Amino acid sequence: MIENFAVVLQKYGTLYLQGLALTLELTALSLAAGFILAWPLAAALHSRRRTARIPARGFVYVMTGTPLLVQLFLVYFGLGQFAAVRESALWPLLREPYWCALLAFSLNTAAYSAEIFGGALKNAPPGEAEAAKSFGMGGMQIFTRIAAPSAFRRALPAYGNEMIFLMHGTSLASVVTILDLTGAARVAARGTFAFGESYFVAVALYMATTALLAAAVKLAERRMLAHLRPAAV
């Protein structure tokens, strides 16, 4: 048991660290892209305009109703079915598993985040926007300066969970040959035949990362919701 761990770490230690770095990179980039996409989507989800609401709801319904693996395969294998895609300028990117994974993860987290942010936007106290309006702010200004920041604070606990789910979701990248943390574990498992030990190393690293991420979210919550805590006497 112990010897097996030693062999796995000695032979594949660097691969695990590179895998962990790639997992963190995929997570951070998809979260950033998803975050930017999520806000307009969130605003559209509860928009009064049907032309905005219906496509946004359709997108979120499909993305949250189907497995991430199917979405990844649709991007990675599916897009190449069309000659128009293969002849387009984007093909050198869409041929690479890395960019396909990034695209699939970003769209996926955009949909889940939009649902979270949309709910928080809808539950805003009406006085906030009214106060901003009476100060002479325009619609866009109210959204970026008042409504969105206030919604983000309320959404933070749920969004923190989504961040962790996405981090775990990036493990699917290993299915399309990417050597993320799970991919590294699968290579080590096949190379040493010490399946349990190889996977356990990845388990430990994922658990540590999850704990760190959860602690970071807790800290952010404390800071951003500080004004709601009872004042110290």
Next chain:
Amino acid sequence: MQPLLGYEARFAAGLAITAAVALCALALALSLGLAGAGAKLSPNRWARVAAEVYTTAVRGIPELLFILLFYHEAQKLLNFVLSDAAAQSTEVLQIPPFWAGVLGIGFFYGAYMTETFRGAFLAVPRGQSEAGLAVGLSRRTVFWRVIFPQMLRHALPGIRNNWLVLLKATALVSVIGLSDDMMAVANQAKAKTQLPFLFYCAAAAGYLFLTAISGAAFNRLEKYARRGIA
């Protein structure tokens, strides 16, 4: 008309197998969730610690990794336990991928169900069980007739969420080698026809279909659990 180029029947069968994996895993996850919640709320310190370790560990790792780990380790454990009995035969026992998937997914989501049930049990006011005991019901009857039905009302929204995630996790079972679920059929059809977009769209549609049915089923269940209340 053959929208799936002759794969319609196999796709439908695959859909049924995917649903079967999900339902069996749900049954396991619900049982583990109830047991886990019981352990977390029990006066026994070791039970509480064990349940805490279970939920913390599982919720810290990706489901794919858990399923891979579980698939290989359960195999090893089973062969180790049976090794005395099977000493004569040199055959290595293989857990069929269907059941490996069910057990892996069930164990994984059992941790999430534990949290759901724990919260739901805590939401039932203490006075309810005290009242039950006061009118002379046995502890067992108090649990099944007084606490459980009220707990269910609080647990159903969480169970619905966990079920929807669990259902989508069944797509991963093809990765550990199940060869006839919907995802595996899509993979095989893709390899044969070179039409990946068509077949993965069909798989996506299959999952949307399952999600839609379960949404309707949960609406009815939630209505039933709320009966008698406003």
